[in-house]
Amino acid sequence: MQPDVAATPIVVEAPQPLPEVIKLEEPKMFGDKVWAGEPFWGLGFEWDPQWVLTPAQKELQGKLIELCQTTLRENAVESDRKLLFPRKNFKALTSLGLLGLIVPKELGGLGENHVCTAMVVETIARYGCASTAMCYTMHIGAVAAALFRHHDSAPLKDILSRLDRDCLIGTLSYSDPETGGHFWYPMSSGAERVPEGWKVRKKASWTTSGGFADWYIVQTTSPDFNGNFSNLSCFLILNDEVHYDPSQWDGLGLRGNQSGALEVRDRVIPLDRIVGPVGDGAPSNDETVDPYFLLCSSSCWNGISLGLIDIAKAHTTRKTHKDVGLRVADYPTIQDYVGEAIIDTNASRSLVFLMAQALDGVTNNNDWSIHQDLTALPRAQVLHWMWQVKFTAAKNVAHVSDKMLHACGGTAYKPQLGIERYLRDGKAGWVMGPSNEILRQFVGKASLLGFPSLDYWNTSINERAIQNETKKMSAEQKRALAERLMAESEPQKVAAE
Numbered sequence: 001m002q003p004d005v006a007a008t009p010i011v012v013e014a015p016q017p018l019p020e021v022i023k024l025e026e027p028k029m030f031g032d033k034v035w036a037g038e039p040f041w042g043l044g045f046e047w048d049p050q051w052v053l054t055p056a057q058k059e060l061q062g063k064l065i066e067l068c069q070t071t072l073r074e075n076a077v078e079s080d081r082k083l084l085f086p087r088k089n090f091k092a093l094t095s096l097g098l099l100g101l102i103v104p105k106e107l108g109g110l111g112e113n114h115v116c117t118a119m120v121v122e123t124i125a126r127y128g129c130a131s132t133a134m135c136y137t138m139h140i141g142a143v144a145a146a147l148f149r150h151h152d153s154a155p156l157k158d159i160l161s162r163l164d165r166d167c168l169i170g171t172l173s174y175s176d177p178e179t180g181g182h183f184w185y186p187m188s189s190g191a192e193r194v195p196e197g198w199k200v201r202k203k204a205s206w207t208t209s210g211g212f213a214d215w216y217i218v219q220t221t222s223p224d225f226n227g228n229f230s231n232l233s234c235f236l237i238l239n240d241e242v243h244y245d246p247s248q249w250d251g252l253g254l255r256g257n258q259s260g261a262l263e264v265r266d267r268v269i270p271l272d273r274i275v276g277p278v279g280d281g282a283p284s285n286d287e288t289v290d291p292y293f294l295l296c297s298s299s300c301w302n303g304i305s306l307g308l309i310d311i312a313k314a315h316t317t318r319k320t321h322k323d324v325g326l327r328v329a330d331y332p333t334i335q336d337y338v339g340e341a342i343i344d345t346n347a348s349r350s351l352v353f354l355m356a357q358a359l360d361g362v363t364n365n366n367d368w369s370i371h372q373d374l375t376a377l378p379r380a381q382v383l384h385w386m387w388q389v390k391f392t393a394a395k396n397v398a399h400v401s402d403k404m405l406h407a408c409g410g411t412a413y414k415p416q417l418g419i420e421r422y423l424r425d426g427k428a429g430w431v432m433g434p435s436n437e438i439l440r441q442f443v444g445k446a447s448l449l450g451f452p453s454l455d456y457w458n459t460s461i462n463e464r465a466i467q468n469e470t471k472k473m474s475a476e477q478k479r480a481l482a483e484r485l486m487a488e489s490e491p492q493k494v495a496a497e
Contacts, residue, residue: 035069042310047342052353057116063096064123072128079131079256080421085212086256089132091167099163102143104368107161113366114356118299125303130425131256133303137296138208142170144288145217147368149276155236159215171213173262177205181433184285184456185229189220197271200235202264210262211244218264222279229457232281236273237264253424286380294386298352298393301429305345305397308404308422312338315408315417337407341400348393355389358382384446391439394429401426
């Protein structure tokens with residue numbers, strides 16, 4: 001039997017008021033990025049890996065961004081236009097103690113680590129001046145080479161203790177006009193022991209800050225060189241001991257670098273100006289010069305990429321097409337360009353900071369006292385990872401510079417916006433030694449054939465190639481080759497006896 005629905009009264013309760021929604025503020029993980037007292041016009045801190053920095057490093061970062069805004073960025077335009085070495089910017093960096101960034105505190109430095117170093121270089125390149133960032137990269141490389149063997153060296157300790165007080169800019173001079181990007185192969189350089197000390201001969205095809213740096217770490221073949229180019233030594237050379245012509249420098253980008261040819265013409269220097277023992281050049285390369293150069297130069301390329309993205313964001317969010325009522329940033333194509341650029345650049349930055357943390361891990365947070373043991377080479381164990389860091393950053397900046405030019409259109413083609421200068425600066429990344437062609441071959445060859453196959457100094461015999469070529473020869477050609485080889489071996493045999 002069905003109930004009498006019509007007879008059953010329906011009671012509708014009055015709606016109850018909804019409980020008040022309590023809004024919880026999300027924790028501010030990143031903080032606000034400020035430029036001249038206003039919110040920064042580019043990407044905010046939410047797009048930066050701030051978690052890798054200590055509170056003290058974040059504070060230093062904030063001060064450096066402000067210094068870029070007040071001083072470095074404006075000077076970048078002048079350096080680019082006039083091929084002007086950025087000494088004014090280096091002088092400004094001394095106000096934050098940055099010339100001695102990685103120098104131990106007992107020598108008057110900040111005693112900072114690899115992570116902080118990467119952040120500083122990236123910050124200078126992004127917000128300030130790419131030329132200054134690259135010159136600073138070479139300065140840090142020279143400081144690292146000096147710290148590697150400073151423990152018993154009065155001249156090195158003296159310079160390292162005065163970097164910021166006297167604005168002493170250092171640099172590396174390792175290249176050679178005969179060997180191009182194979183900078184570890186100084187065929188045109190040498191040194192010999194003389195009664196007064198060392199007579200040093202150096203011919204470099206490229207030296208960043210050439211003629212303007214106050215001190216140089218130069219690499220030559222060793223005084224006891226006998227034909228083995230892995231026998232290298234490093235020397236401390238001062239500004240008045242080099243020959244450099246600033247008028248010879250005129251580059252596409254990084255125009256403030258003054259990266260021209262440099263010579264040391266049989267200069268006699270004191271005995272205590274050798275950096276480390278005789279023959280220490282190759283360990284110095286693998287342990288300090290290469291890891292620091294690859295880390296810092298990659299940070300420079302990432303900084304340039306970010307600087308390009310910052311400018312593109314500011315331009316595309318302000319520029320409006322009145323005919324359709326859209327900002328340039330409203331077009332999906334532009335959003336795709338910028339999104340891809342951020343993702344790829346942050347992938348590159350992630351690799352940089354991953355390896356910076358790895359370098360801190362193997363060196364007790366950049367503790368230079370470990371190198372009192374001359375055999376301690378912890379950074380060298382991950383050098384092949386640093387090759388990948390540089391390749392990635394240099395490849396990325398080449399792509400990002402093109403895409404941000406496209407995103408900003410014809411306006412970016414003119415110098416006023418700033419894209420044009422950053423683009424020219426970024427193009428140096430791929431070709432700067434070791435070039436990306438060299439690095440990807442290193443990685444591919446080492447992974448497939450083993451590290452000995454790299455044969456830096458061309459000493460290994462390729463038996464496969466010899467056999468392949470000789471099997472093509474007739475009996476007469478083989479006899480002729482044998483006679484020539486026997487004739488060439490006789491002077492070597494006599495010399496050996």
